[in-house]
Amino acid sequence: MSDEKTPPSDPTADLLARGLGLTGARPPAWQTPDAALLADLFPGLRVISLAGRGGMGAVYRAEQIRLGRTVAVKIMPPEATPDPMARERFEREARVLSGLNHPHVLQIFDFGALADGTLYLVTEWAEGGDLAQLLSGKPHPVAVVQDWVAQIASALDAAHARGIVHRDLKPANVLVRADGRLALADFGLAQAQGQGFTTSLTMTGMIFGTLDYMSPEQMTPGEPVTAATDVYALGVMTYQMLTGRVPKGAYPRPSRFTDTPVAVDALIDAAMSNEVGMRPAKAGEFARKLSVIAGVKPKSKRLWLSGILLVVAASAAAWAWVQVDQPVEPASVVENQIPKLETPSLLPAVVEPVVVAEGKSAPAAPAPEVPVMPEASMTGPEVVESNPVAMVPMAAKKTDAKTETPVPWTWLLGEVRPARDALRGTWSMRGKELVAGNDICVLRLPVQVAENYDVAVEFTRTSGRNSIGVFLPTLAGEGVFELDAWDLGIGGVQRINGQDMRGHGQFFPAKLKNGEKQQVILQVRGSRVSATWNGEPRMTWDLTGRRFDSTVLWETGAGIGLGLCAWKSPTVFHRVAYRAMPAE
CATH class of the missing domain: 2.60.120.560 (Exo-inulinase; domain 1)
Incomplete structure (x- = not known):
């Protein structure tokens, strides 16, 4: 056990602790273990240092030995909290993350329990803190905001396609990776239909979320919570990104005191409508409309952070072996069908700026346009098992x-x-x-x-x-x-x-x-x-x-x-x- 002073605040660790419900008044019976005591307790990991702590658990920085990468290890010892719902949230986070494979969802590597009942969760380590810290109460240009929204929306669409509603979407629950890409985290309050664990966290009469970002139906006991709830929260976040403030009451429209186009006002109003049916049907739809209004083309260069997402997940057999005949939608996830990537035009292409890796003196000429055959049925023996x-x-x-x-x-x-x-x-x-x-x-x-x-x-x-x-x-x-x-x-x-x-x-x-x-x-x-x-x-x-x-x-x-x-x-x-x- 340790009586050491609390380590300097680490934004990633603080977020991970908050996201798992690890904060709060610490029970007197529990003290945070030294990293040295945990060094070799977790399979395949070497715990390096304590990164953050809360009333019900702690976050450690560790190395995944065989892959040589830094990871976050979050623990919840049984003596830290006797509250079964807190432990249930911890397990829920692991189970929901384990079912999502998406570049803008926090990646999970392992989950389990030690012999003494301590729950642990191993995730990727994000160096850049969270989006709330990045926003820091300041307004941001619409082109930058559009980029952030596209990334978050793509993660939400991936979750919604699997019947998962986040229910606590807010800037503090979006991690920022070292390269600027965003990762949606904290699925501890998620409602997952058909995932086999609809339990006390979703009982009638219980309300979960963060007040400033909660939809009207989320605050009404007994009302169904759907993907539209997350779209509402995304609308609130978009307003906050553009203006530096959270919309409350009769809030002024962004175009009145920022350089935001007037059309964005109506889009945000729709997303934050009290009527579920008035909101955009999907988060990706909201992001695409914002992209059009912002005038950002899908091929635009990276604007401060990563550009518009063009990621599509497919859940049928491997794409190399099937007919490809469905259109690609930016910032969306299409379940149970294979997306079509547009056949390259045979006309001269618009070549974006050529990048030469450090150490080269001059760029080579871009590769010539290739007459690529139309997409065809690509069949063969299936070697990737389900x-x-x-x-x-x-x-x-x-x-x-x-x-x-x-x-x-x-x-x-x-x-x-x-x-x-x-x-x-x-x-x-x-x-x-x-x-x-x-x-x-x-x-x-x-x-x-x-x-x-x-x-x-x-x-x-x-x-x-x-x-x-x-x-x-x-x-x-x-x-x-x-x-x-x-x-x-x-x-x-x-x-x-x-x-x-x-x-x-x-x-x-x-x-x-x-x-x-x-x-x-x-x-x-x-x-x-x-x-x-x-x-x-x-x-x-x-x-x-x-x-x-x-x-x-x-x-x-x-x-x-x-x-x-x-x-x-x-x-x-x-x-x-x-x-x-x-x-x-």
């Missing part, structure tokens, strides 16, 4: 096959910002596609991978004769999967125990033809990697007990995470999708 919705890489177990639900894919290219993510070479966005130039190109994808995950990449090499690859973090290390490598037309992973694929001999024929679209799906299960190329399973590499790393020729340094690469061969990456998978 999995439950749960996204708890370290703890979730497969359920009965009769009740399994496919894990949705998350599209990543809408999140890529070459100025931020390029590590080497020339990269640019051309519409919704990512273009690698005629030099050695390496780019980090904006996602933290789980121990078990799938990544799907669709690309066309436009010229050149060299390899195109994907950087893959695994429990055995971080190496590269490459196609058409070493001028030998071979594909595989490298390096294994210091040998590239020519040395270890575990490769398959993989000659690329310029101008032809390729699809590759890679499955990572701990230390095992499996590859499917153009719908056909090719090879599996078991790296257990072996060292997996990349060749020094890429010159990227260690630990870039999931990424793309092209060796002096201009390439258009049409689509990239990722999904975290449950433990096996």
